[in-house]
Amino acid sequence: MWRYLRDIGKGFWSILLSMQITLRYLFTRAVTVQYPEEKRELPTRALTRHVLTIDLESKDLKCTACDMCARICPVNCIYLEGEGKGKARRATWFIIDHNLCMYCNLCVEVCPFDAISMWTGQYELGGFSRTNLVYGLDTMTADGFYPTIMTPRPPAGAAVKAPAAAGAGKQERKG
Ligand code: SF4
Numbered sequence: 022m023w024r025y026l027r028d029i030g031k032g033f034w035s036i037l038l039s040m041q042i043t044l045r046y047l048f049t050r051a052v053t054v055q056y057p058e059e060k061r062e063l064p065t066r067a068l069t070r071h072v073l074t075i076d077l078e079s080k081d082l083k084c085t086a087c088d089m090c091a092r093i094c095p096v097n098c099i100y101l102e103g104e105g106k107g108k109a110r111r112a113t114w115f116i117i118d119h120n121l122c123m124y125c126n127l128c129v130e131v132c133p134f135d136a137i138s139m140w141t142g143q144y145e146l147g148g149f150s151r152t153n154l155v156y157g158l159d160t161m162t163a164d165g166f167y168p169t170i171m172t173p174r175p176p177a178g179a180a181v182k183a184p185a186a187a188g189a190g191k192q193e194r195k196g
C-alpha cells in the first residue's frame with residue numbers, strides 16, 4: 022500500500038516538474054521563423070549555391086579549367102572543359118549538378134585561384150525538375166562577386182551582377 026501511494030506521489034511530482042518547464046518556455050520569446058515570409062540572415066560563410074568568379078581587371082572568368090575541383094569532388098558532380106594553354110587557359114564549359122552536391126566545400130578549398138565560391142547566400146534551390154538544379158557557366162558566373170571576406174570590395178556604388186536565378190539558362194551535359 023505504501024509503495025502504491027509513493028508511486029502516485031512520484032507521478033504527480035514528475036508532472037509538476039514538466040509543467041514547470043512548459044510554463045517557463047511559455048513566456049520566453051519564440052525562436053520559430055515564419056519562413057518564407059521571414060528569412061534568417063545567414064552567416065557570411067554559410068555554404069550555399071556555387072558561383073564562378075570573375076577577375077576584377079580583365080573581367081574574365083578566373084577558372085582555368087585545371088580540373089582540381091572536379092577531381093576532388095566526392096560525388097563527381099562537377100563536369101568541365103577548357104581551352105587554351107598556360108595562363109591563358111579558361112573554362113569553356115562547366116556544370117555542377119546540385120542534385121548530387123553535398124555542400125562539402127572541398128571544390129572551393131582546393132581551387133588555387135579563388136575561382137569558385139559557395140558564399141552566395143542563395144539557398145532557395147528548389148525546382149520543378151531535376152534539370153533545374155544543374156547549373157552551367159551562364160547561371161554560375163557572377164560579375165563582381167567576391168569570393169572571400171578578405172578580397173577587396175568594389176568601390177561604393179559599383180554595379181554587381183548576381184548569378185542568374187536557379188534553372189535559368191541551363192547548360193546541357195556533353196557526351
Ligand atoms: S561542394 Fe562538395 S559535393 Fe558539392 S560540388 Fe563541391 S566538392 Fe562536389
Ligand code: SF4
Binds near residue numbers: 101131137
Ligand atoms: S574552379 Fe578552380 S579548381 Fe575548378 S577548374 Fe576552375 S580553377 Fe580549377
